[in-house]
Amino acid sequence: MKQTVANSSGQIVQKTMKDKKLLCSEKEMRAHIEQLMETQGGICKLTGLRMHLDKQDGADNDMLVSLDRIDSDGHYEIGNVQLVCRFVNFWKSSQGNGRFLELLDRIVEHRKLS
Secondary structure, X not given: OHHHHHOOOOOOOOOOOOOOOEOOOHXXXXXXXXXXXXXXOOXXXXXOOEOEOOOOOOOOHHHEEEEEEOOOOOOEOOOXXXXXXXXXXXXXXXXXXXXXXXXXXXXXXXXXXX
């Protein structure tokens, strides 16, 4: 905690961003996303929760549809994207699907035992 406080003085920090490319045309990706929406039926690929659409009545920002790279080291391309809830994309961060689901299973098991 002391280290976090000491390093959090409102300073500007320069960082290197991960290289992320779109490896198909925008039109192709848009069509693929529409296909994923239909195939997934509005359900988050990783949690099975119903995703919300922007401007939908009662939409919860954490449940909004978010485009996620399956392999976070890869690029945005057909076959490497899935639709998940926004909070899932945030929590998953740069982890692969497998590790994220393993941690999620741990949470579920712990909650069952509590």
